[in-house]
Amino acid sequence: MIVTRALTKRFGQIVAVDSVDLTVGDGDRYGLLGPNGSGKTTLVRMLLGLVYATKGEIEIMGLRMPKHAGRVLTEIGALVEEPAAYPHMSGRANLALLDAAGPGGERGTRRRRVGAALERVGLAGAGRRPVRAYSLGMRQRLGLAAALVRTPRLLILDEPSNGLDPRGIRDIRDLLIELNQAGTTVFLSSHLLAEVERLCTRVGILDRGKLVVQETLSALQAPTGRVVVTSPDADRVAALLDGRVETRDGARIVVRHEDAAALNARLVGECVRVTEIRPQRRSLEQLVLETTGAGSDQVDGSPDTHGTPLRKNPRESEQ
Amino acid sequence: MIAVELRKLVRRPRTWISIGLICALPVAVAIFVSVSHLAPPPGQGTAFLSAILQDGSLYPAAALALVLPVFLPVAVAVVAGDAVAGEATAGTLRYLLIRPIGRTRFLVAKLVTIIMFVLIAVVTVAITSYLTGVLLLGPAVPAAVGQPGAGQQLQTGGVQAGSAATSLSGPPLTALQLIERVGGTIAFITVSMLGVAAIVLFLSTVTDSALGSALGGLAVLIGSEVLATLDAAASIRPYVPTRYWLAWIDFFRQPIFWRDIQRGFGIQVVYVAVFLAAAWANFGTKDITT
Numbered sequence: 001m002i003v004t005r006a007l008t009k010r011f012g013q014i015v016a017v018d019s020v021d022l023t024v025g026d027g028d029r030y031g032l033l034g035p036n037g038s039g040k041t042t043l044v045r046m047l048l049g050l051v052y053a054t055k056g057e058i059e060i061m062g063l064r065m066p067k068h069a070g071r072v073l074t075e076i077g078a079l080v081e082e083p084a085a086y087p088h089m090s091g092r093a094n095l096a097l098l099d100a101a102g103p104g105g106e107r108g109t110r111r112r113r114v115g116a117a118l119e120r121v122g123l124a125g126a127g128r129r130p131v132r133a134y135s136l137g138m139r140q141r142l143g144l145a146a147a148l149v150r151t152p153r154l155l156i157l158d159e160p161s162n163g164l165d166p167r168g169i170r171d172i173r174d175l176l177i178e179l180n181q182a183g184t185t186v187f188l189s190s191h192l193l194a195e196v197e198r199l200c201t202r203v204g205i206l207d208r209g210k211l212v213v214q215e216t217l218s219a220l221q222a223p224t225g226r227v228v229v230t231s232p233d234a235d236r237v238a239a240l241l242d243g244r245v246e247t248r249d250g251a252r253i254v255v256r257h258e259d260a261a262a263l264n265a266r267l268v269g270e271c272v273r274v275t276e277i278r279p280q281r282r283s284l285e286q287l288v289l290e291t292t293g294a295g296s297d298q299v300d301g302s303p304d305t306h307g308t309p310l311r312k313n314p315r316e317s318e319q
Numbered sequence: 320m321i322a323v324e325l326r327k328l329v330r331r332p333r334t335w336i337s338i339g340l341i342c343a344l345p346v347a348v349a350i351f352v353s354v355s356h357l358a359p360p361p362g363q364g365t366a367f368l369s370a371i372l373q374d375g376s377l378y379p380a381a382a383l384a385l386v387l388p389v390f391l392p393v394a395v396a397v398v399a400g401d402a403v404a405g406e407a408t409a410g411t412l413r414y415l416l417i418r419p420i421g422r423t424r425f426l427v428a429k430l431v432t433i434i435m436f437v438l439i440a441v442v443t444v445a446i447t448s449y450l451t452g453v454l455l456l457g458p459a460v461p462a463a464v465g466q467p468g469a470g471q472q473l474q475t476g477g478v479q480a481g482s483a484a485t486s487l488s489g490p491p492l493t494a495l496q497l498i499e500r501v502g503g504t505i506a507f508i509t510v511s512m513l514g515v516a517a518i519v520l521f522l523s524t525v526t527d528s529a530l531g532s533a534l535g536g537l538a539v540l541i542g543s544e545v546l547a548t549l550d551a552a553a554s555i556r557p558y559v560p561t562r563y564w565l566a567w568i569d570f571f572r573q574p575i576f577w578r579d580i581q582r583g584f585g586i587q588v589v590y591v592a593v594f595l596a597a598a599w600a601n602f603g604t605k606d607i608t609t
Contacts, residue, residue: 011606048417050607073419080417084410088332101323102418146414 001026001154001185002047007056009042009209016042018209019056024187024202029180031200031217032189033284035292039209040189041081044158047187048078061153074104077152079160083143087132091123091142094131099149117145122171136163144172148179155179157188161195173199193284203284207292220287223279227257229267230276237272254280320420324432328398337394338440344390345382345448353455367568371456378452379445380504380571386444387508387564391437392540393533395512398436399519400533402429403602407527407609422603429520430595437512441505500570507567507580514560514587515540517594524602527609557582560590 002024009017017039024030034040045051047058049066058065060072085094095114099105105113118127121141126134134142140163147155155176161169169192176199180186190196196203203220205213213220226246231237234251246254257263260279267274328334348368352358358369367381403426406412415425519536526532543559546552556562563583569576 045413045607048413049419050413050416052604052606069419070421073417076417078417080413082410084414086327086409086411089330097323097326098414098418101320101415102420 001028001061002187003059004047005057005059007043007046007058008054009039009046009051010054015209017046017053017206020206020209020211021214022204022211023214024185027180027183027185028202029176029186029200030188030202030204031196032187032204032206033191033193033196033288034189034206036191038206038292040206041158043206044078044080044156044189047156048076048080049073050080070103074102074150075153076156077147077150077154078156078158079143079147080156080158082162083139083146085131085139085142085146088130090128090130091118091134091138091145092127094142095146095149098146104150113149113151114145117148118142120148120175121145137165137168140164141168141172144175152184154185155187157186159190160188161190161192169195193288197284205288205291212291213287217284220284221281223258223281225256225258226254226280227260227263228276228278228280229253229255229263229274231267231272231274233272236270237267240267240270240272251275320424320428321431324428325435328432328436334398334436334439337397338443341386341390341394341440342444342447345378345385345444346451348382348385349378349448349451349455371452375452375454375456376449378456379448379501380568382444382448382452383441383504383508384565384568387511388544388561391440391508391512392515393537394440395433395437395515396519396533396536396540397529399429399433399516400523400531400536401529402433402520403523404527404532405523405529407607408529410609412609413607416607423599426520426524426595426599426602430516433516433520434509434513437509437516438505441508441512445501445505500575503570503575503580504567507570507584510584510587510591511564514590514594517591517598518560521594521598521601524598524605558586560586562586 002022004020004022007017007020007022008015020039020043022043032040032043042051046053047060047065049069052066061075063072065072085091086097089097092114095117096110099110099114100107115124115127118124121144123138123141123145126138131139131142140160144157144160147157157176160176161172164172173195176186176188186199188196188200197217200217202216203213204211229237230252232251234248234253237253237255238245238248241253241255241257244255244257246256248254255263260277264274264277267277349371352368352371356372358372367377367384371378371381403412406415416422420428515536518539519532522532522535523529526535540561543561546559547556547562549556563579563586566579566583569580
């Protein structure tokens with residue numbers, strides 16, 4: 001669906017996006033993570049033809065961007081940073097106006113499509129109010145509705161849950177999963193790791209313009225070969241599994257063990273009471289902190305092993 | 320896209336407020352003149368203003384001469400400055416471009432909208448000031464258009480407005496001639512304002528501040544006015560944008576005095592072409608980061 005090759009954007013001396021090879025498959029729910037200023041928004045803007053790449057290629061639905069922007073963008077619904085609308089007009093009028101402005105918005109079905117999009121995002125009752133009276137969350141929903149008016153094949157959403165309350169976040173997550181199951185590819189960027197963890201099937205992590213991780217979520221969250229045991233008899237557990245204990249924090253012990261079930265059977269066999277036992281998985285938060293903490297001494301492992309080799313940096317090769 | 324832009328123009332309260340204000344100045348002037356019966360002597364002050372005491376139906380020409388130097392360019396600069404920079408600041412620019420609307424098409428739609436705004440403003444000023452003139456100052460001859468007397472009056476107005484620099488002779492204007500000349504005036508003013516619009520539109524693609532681009536455009540016009548009256552700058556005087564702005568007055572001479580009209584038209588066409596090309600080149604390759 002989206003393929004970029006060595007995509008690079010420089011603003012003066014600053015390399016905002018550095019040789020990114022992004023691959024988003026058909027039907028993916030792709031989550032792009034990264035700290036502020038890591039280049040997420042610039043990358044999204046390049047995909048949409050708003051910002052021109054300094055180097056590299058973008059292919060969306062098999063067509064080169066921004067050369068074929070006219071054809072590709074009709075199939076894309078997008079939210080870029082905050083939503084925007086004309087405040088003196090109603091939400092409905094805004095969507096109709098945007099639909100009428102470009103190609104592919106059939107006039108005969110406009111009313112119905114706008115109504116359906118508003119209903120999908122839960123704004124059916126507020127469509128006639130002027131946008132200036134909308135709350136932050138309502139504006140966000142309106143922005144999503146604008147992306148849905150023409151039933152896109154690809155959704156590119158920059159921080160879709162911005163400004164939403166917990167219920168709103170859940171609503172949007174359910175909506176995106178529903179759309180994805182109906183065949184829409186979803187590409188989103190977010191700060192909310194828990195949100196990406198629940199929603200996405202594939203994850204990319206940007207750090208200072210480089211794509212340092214790109215992997216399926218399940219692979220990233222594969223068991224680490226350790227088991228977390230919580231037990232009121234923590235001392236006995238530690239004694240029993242001496243030599244395998246990695247860390248101990250009160251009643252919570254992390255041990256090296258491949259099989260949580262077998263370990264549980266053994267502990268129970270030894271009459272050790274177990275409150276909780278589970279295989280340890282890396283959380284997305286941990287992963288992000290590790291991979292984007294490059295340069296910090298406190299990081300375990302070398303983040304460079306995840307990243308693009310330095311020699312692919314166009315700035316280096318030019319020097 | 321053009322239809323959408325026009326709809327936006329028409330639905331925007333600012334459009335009608337600014338046009339209302341532009342129309343209000345001539346009305347206020349007409350009230351003062353009709354009450355005091357004091358007008359600048361022929362050849363001084365605003366063109367045509369001395370003539371209107373004799374014929375209220377000439378007031379549209381005086382009204383246009385009143386609003387042209389400042390009011391109209393300010394309004395045009397505001398609309399043109401908002402065209403790209405305003406959408407950029409509001410964030411709507413990026414959503415229009417990914418809708419998708421080609422950048423060239425976007426600029427063309429904005430330009431058409433600005434031309435429509437100028438036309439609406441000029442025609443509204445002409446109509447309201449005609450009504451004001453006839454009601455407050457009274458026509459010299461009722462139903463001015465189409466009667467030989469009215470044509471004669473109009474010629475007199477032309478003589479006085481033209482700083483008495485040219486002596487005019489010729490047959491009175493027929494109704495058709497009058498309509499042609501009013502049409503020519505509207506076209507000339509529109510092209511002059513298009514020159515302003517092109518400069519401001521270019522600035523609007525450079526900066527993301529609608530106010531900045533509008534004020535930048537006005538600064539150019541003020542600079543141009545200064546140079547147009549500065550003898551030391553005589554060598555460039557014919558090429559500054561405001562030099563021939565009032566040349567449309569020559570449409571009301573008999574016969575029409577074409578030289579300044581043609582020069583004014585030519586200069587505006589050059590300004591429009593150069594700045595629109597610059598706007599297009601800049602906007603077409605610009606990174607949209609707002």
